[in-house]
Amino acid sequence: HNQGTRWNKNVITYSIGRYTRDLPRNTVDSLIESAFGVWARASSLTFVRSPTRNADIMVEFVTYNHGDMFPFDGPRGTLAHAFGPGLGVGGDTHFDDDEHWSAGGRGFNLFVVAAHEFGHALGLKHSQNPDSLMYPTYKSSRPANLLSIEDVVNINRLY
Numbered sequence: 354h355n356q357g358t359r360w361n362k363n364v365i366t367y368s369i370g371r372y373t374r375d376l377p378r379n380t381v382d383s384l385i386e387s388a389f390g391v392w393a394r395a396s397s398l399t400f401v402r403s404p405t406r407n408a409d410i411m412v413e414f415v416t417y418n419h420g421d422m423f424p425f426d427g428p429r430g431t432l433a434h435a436f437g438p439g440l441g442v443g444g445d446t447h448f449d450d451d452e453h454w455s456a457g458g459r460g461f462n463l464f465v466v467a468a469h470e471f472g473h474a475l476g477l478k479h480s481q482n483p484d485s486l487m488y489p490t491y492k493s494s495r496p497a498n499l500l501s502i503e504d505v506v507n508i509n510r511l512y
């Protein structure tokens with residue numbers, strides 16, 4: 354959504370709004386922090402959590418109609434979406450809470466999905482390379498190192 358742009362700063366703030374009940378809050382906090390960390394390690398970007406809701410990237414777990422033009426669809430199907438960089442809704446990342454979110458067991462791996470979504474929130478589009486984190490489909494067998502060389506090249510082309 355409104356992709357193709359980039360943030361015009363290297364320190365990007367995020368805040369977490371509504372949580373999922375699938376995982377403890379501090380688990381969600383650390384998985385989200387780790388997903389940002391994937392991009393921070395590969396680039397010159399820094400991510401800072403903000404207590405207020407006026408952060409650059411608002412992270413929320415929501416279902417069906419949730420205030421933007423892209424309602425979720427219940428279990429399966431769309432797992433999450435993120436807006437490209439920009440003011441207001443720009444960068445905001447929403448997870449469909451009708452999915453079962455996991456830290457590695459049954460369900461969708463929140464760390465992997467979040468890392469992919471944050472790629473979009475930073476301005477990256479999909480890659481046709483199946484090894485890329487930005488490949489359009491979810492693979493539960495995603496390796497821990499997560500980013501392909503292509504992802505590292507692409508984020509550094511942008512920032």
Ligand SMILES: COc1ccc(S(=O)(=O)[C@H](CC(=O)O)C(F)F)cc1
Pocket residue numbers: 430431432433434435465466467469470473486488489490491492
């Ligand atoms: C690996 O991370 C993801 C893969 C696929 C998705 S998705 O199936 O929700 C995708 C949304 C997206 O590409 O971000 C679909 F278009 F809805 C989300 C995260």
Ligand SMILES: [Zn+2]
Pocket residue numbers: 419421423434447
């Ligand atoms: Zn949304």
Ligand SMILES: [Zn+2]
Pocket residue numbers: 469473479487488489
């Ligand atoms: Zn995607």
